[in-house]
Amino acid sequence: EPIPTEKGDDKACRKTKVAVLGAGMAGITAAKRLSDTGIHDFVIVENNDRIGGRVWAHEFGKDNTSSSRDTYTVELGANWIHGDRNNDSCVSNPIWEMAEDSSLRTHLSDYSNTTVFDSSVKLSDEENYRWYSEFSKAFGKTKEDAEGNPMMLAIEWAHIDWELAQSAVNSSRLFSTVSFKSTEDYFSRRNHFVLGPSRYASLIEKQAATFLEHETAGSITDSRLVLQHRVYEINATSPSSVIIRTKSARKKSCIEAEQVIVTFSIGVLQHMIEGNEALTFIPELPSWKTKAINAVDMGTYTKIFMQWRHGDVFWPDTQFILHASPRQGYYPMFQNLDIEGFHPGSGILFATVTGEESLRVDRQSDERTKREILQVLHTMFPNKHIPEPEHFFYPRWSTYDWVYGSYSNVPTGVSLFTRQNLRANVGRVWFAGEHTSINWFGFLHGAYYEGADIGYRVAIRLQGGNRKVGKDMTYYEGPVEGVAPPEEWFEGNGVAFALFGERT
Ligand SMILES: Cc1cc2nc3c(=O)[nH]c(=O)nc-3n(C[C@H](O)[C@H](O)[C@H](O)COP(=O)(O)OP(=O)(O)OC[C@H]3O[C@@H](n4cnc5c(N)ncnc54)[C@H](O)[C@@H]3O)c2cc1C
Numbered sequence: 001e002p003i004p005t006e007k008g009d010d011k012a013c014r015k016t017k018v019a020v021l022g023a024g025m026a027g028i029t030a031a032k033r034l035s036d037t038g039i040h041d042f043v044i045v046e047n048n049d050r051i052g053g054r055v056w057a058h059e060f061g062k063d064n065t066s067s068s069r070d071t072y073t074v075e076l077g078a079n080w081i082h083g084d085r086n087n088d089s090c091v092s093n094p095i096w097e098m099a100e101d102s103s104l105r106t107h108l109s110d111y112s113n114t115t116v117f118d119s120s121v122k123l124s125d126e127e128n129y130r131w132y133s134e135f136s137k138a139f140g141k142t143k144e145d146a147e148g149n150p151m152m153l154a155i156e157w158a159h160i161d162w163e164l165a166q167s168a169v170n171s172s173r174l175f176s177t178v179s180f181k182s183t184e185d186y187f188s189r190r191n192h193f194v195l196g197p198s199r200y201a202s203l204i205e206k207q208a209a210t211f212l213e214h215e216t217a218g219s220i221t222d223s224r225l226v227l228q229h230r231v232y233e234i235n236a237t238s239p240s241s242v243i244i245r246t247k248s249a250r251k252k253s254c255i256e257a258e259q260v261i262v263t264f265s266i267g268v269l270q271h272m273i274e275g276n277e278a279l280t281f282i283p284e285l286p287s288w289k290t291k292a293i294n295a296v297d298m299g300t301y302t303k304i305f306m307q308w309r310h311g312d313v314f315w316p317d318t319q320f321i322l323h324a325s326p327r328q329g330y331y332p333m334f335q336n337l338d339i340e341g342f343h344p345g346s347g348i349l350f351a352t353v354t355g356e357e358s359l360r361v362d363r364q365s366d367e368r369t370k371r372e373i374l375q376v377l378h379t380m381f382p383n384k385h386i387p388e389p390e391h392f393f394y395p396r397w398s399t400y401d402w403v404y405g406s407y408s409n410v411p412t413g414v415s416l417f418t419r420q421n422l423r424a425n426v427g428r429v430w431f432a433g434e435h436t437s438i439n440w441f442g443f444l445h446g447a448y449y450e451g452a453d454i455g456y457r458v459a460i461r462l463q464g465g466n467r468k469v470g471k472d473m474t475y476y477e478g479p480v481e482g483v484a485p486p487e488e489w490f491e492g493n494g495v496a497f498a499l500f501g502e503r504t
Helices: 025-036 094-100 125-138 150-164 173-185 202-209 266-273 287-295 355-363 366-380 416-423 444-463
Strands: 014-021 042-045 057-060 072-075 080-082 105-108 114-118 191-195 214-216 230-235 242-247 252-262 280-282 297-299 301-307 320-324 333-336 348-354 391-393 407-409 429-431
Touching: 014 025, 014 242, 014 444, 025 042, 025 202, 025 444, 042 252, 057 391, 072 301, 072 348, 080 094, 094 191, 094 202, 094 444, 114 125, 114 150, 125 150, 150 173, 150 320, 150 333, 150 348, 202 214, 252 444, 266 287, 266 297, 287 416, 301 355, 301 366, 320 366, 348 355, 366 391, 429 444
Parallel strands: 014 042, 014 252, 114 320, 230 280, 252 429
Antiparallel strands: 057 072, 080 191, 105 191, 230 242, 242 252, 297 407, 301 348, 301 391, 320 333, 333 348
16 A cells, blocks of 8 residues: 555655556556566556456356356457467567467457448348458548448448547558558467457456466455555656655555656546646646647547347357448447357347447447447348347446546657657656557557566666666657658667668
8 A cells, every 4th residue: 555645745655666557458567577677666556446457357248058157258448369470470469478378268350251231231242342342442542432332431440440449531541551560460460359258357467466476366465556546646846756646535645756657548648638637747747748648549449248138149140240331430340249169159249339439329328329229230130020138238438537548549640759759758757558659559469568668668777777778768859740751760769670661
């Protein structure tokens, strides 16, 4: 526990070398890296009562197929391991390596296993293929080519919005190419869907248990992990330390640290800049930093879970069902869990919406959303009897004050220099998380790499010496717009490997 204190009584703060703020993938990986590099004096502070952050399982519906379990475990946040191992280079996704070392259950997603509905018309494979070819031709020309054509809009959604959690017009072509290249080409195009009850977050808990005292991986007893404490102030006015003020349900407390690693989402950081009282930096962050925080968007991605009795299942037995609506993004994708390899017999189907549609459903009642989806399903299956689902649930990501959205997306016009400013430390305050990753923003492996990088930098800084990695990170003042020339795409600007040629 941090030591309880009244505001101003800083002598009573719990003292530590490093305060790691947030116990998601980036925070736990940063702390592990500190520990692996010989720094054991740290405190991890987390708002929630659990490790994992945006990796978050939920018990849903009723499991009638198992005698040992009552419910199904579904993943509300991260669900896929994107890319496993590149067979040519032998480079592996670190998350895939963790999954291979554990009992995590996954199933390979097969995107060709999709039924496509143009309104109520189920398309044949040939028709479906023809649309994809049409779309490929139109893609990259003008948006007008797709406008008003439901099939084109649905295919564009499946190519872009589904991954980036925002529409194509809001997304940087450059950075989305970097993202796709970095995951699909660097690792592989294979996406593994995580299935309960093993829970995706068990991978992060297992990482934590390698360096924190624990009873079981899921039950950490180490006093260096402080759960259910919300950070509301980061005060870096002293030349020798930073004071972090936290509050729990019962009391206010503080921690005094030599270095701080902030792993809060871009949504949380943006709310702070807007003057939201929930989190304050003293003194205010410099303008190169606040501009970079505001330059990046927070996308929202919502999975809406529904369960019917297995006998009532009315949809085809493919993994995915794509629905072309004249309104882009209006319940375009359904995923079938009642299928071999997933949860056969479960009667679970879930819809995915993203971007503006996510924000819209976040603001409306369950009942309203259920009505809208049933109406869409009635259009798609006009001759089927579709009863009310027995169970219905969805998380409202944009409303949770510990994240404010799902994951970051880079809008058009943001430069590599602005993105480096998002990564760079401000004195004793360091930043890590999926949003700081140049190559893998949005992904769980992005959070992992950034946590590992910053944890290492801070450990080396604390150990002294003259190594470059422990020095302040590069940042840019003044105009930082425009496309960075190829020679700037190197590790000093956060680029993990040569994307556009080697540095000369
Ligand atoms: C719906 C959804 C679907 C996704 N799908 C995938 C996927 O399929 N594959 C994939 O690779 N990635 C996916 N992601 C992204 C992935 O989950 C994230 O990239 C990753 O989990 C981010 O980790 P992080 O450590 O950067 O941030 P977080 O997990 O957000 O960790 C930050 C922590 O800080 C805590 N915190 C925030 N504010 C405070 C405060 N004031 N005081 C104390 N603690 C605070 C939070 O509670 C949180 O635990 C998805 C995310 C969502 C939401």
